[in-house]
Amino acid sequence: MFHKEGYKIMTITAIILIAINIVSYSLINIYWVRFAVLAASVVLFILILQFFRNPKRSTTQNNKHIIAPVDGKVVAIEEVYEKEYFKDNRIQISIFMSPINVHVTRHPIGGKVKFSKYHPGKFLVAWHPKSSEENERTTVVVENDSAGEIMYRQIAGAMAKRIVNYADVGTEVIQGSDSGFIKFGSRVDVFVPVGTQVNVEINQKVKGGISVIANIPS
DSSP states (O other): OGGGGGHHHHHHHHHEEEEEEEEHHHHHHOOHHHHHHHHHHHHHHHHOOOOOOOOOOOOOOTEEEEHHHHSSEEEEEEEEEETTTTTEEEEEEEEEOOOOOEEEESSSSOOEEEEEEEEEBBBBOSSSSTHHHSEEEEEEEEEEETTTEEEEEEEESSSEEEEOOOOTTEEOOOOTTTEEEEEEEEEEEEETTTOEEEEOTTTEEOOOOOOOEEEEOO
């Protein structure tokens, strides 16, 4: 199963690669060169397919659980001052996605979308300390009665050139459902209240829609 954001790119890539191979077989008489072009085309197309894959995930619904919004590796867990929306201290949990990770973004909690804003910006490498505030990014806040307001921020990296965000203010969303996509590399930061029990560690790998990265205290 592939994400809808990939259909156009996959189709265009397939057409271009087919055209290249037709030209190669028409103009190049050296067998190993033609084979090399074909092999490189197949490998490239497989990489594009795996990037846009969208595996089904069964999320266990729990309003006090904060689940990982994306697949990847935890690269930061720290208390920071969040100045865009909360304007107070929050625990920031940052998850870095390599090009081989699934890049679907999922809602970390269910509830009502309270805030959703796109920011144009730079394309620093996703693990850069300033990328959360200076890179192209989208900030979303979802609220429910148990967890309160939870923020997540999609951040474009050096390779990412487009952030897709489906979260519209005022809509009700389901925990673990599709909230967007970041094309070709990126990071997602999740901001939870200070005092929240964090269940992950630095360098731990997590799965979007499955891994519980934090619990809201009772």
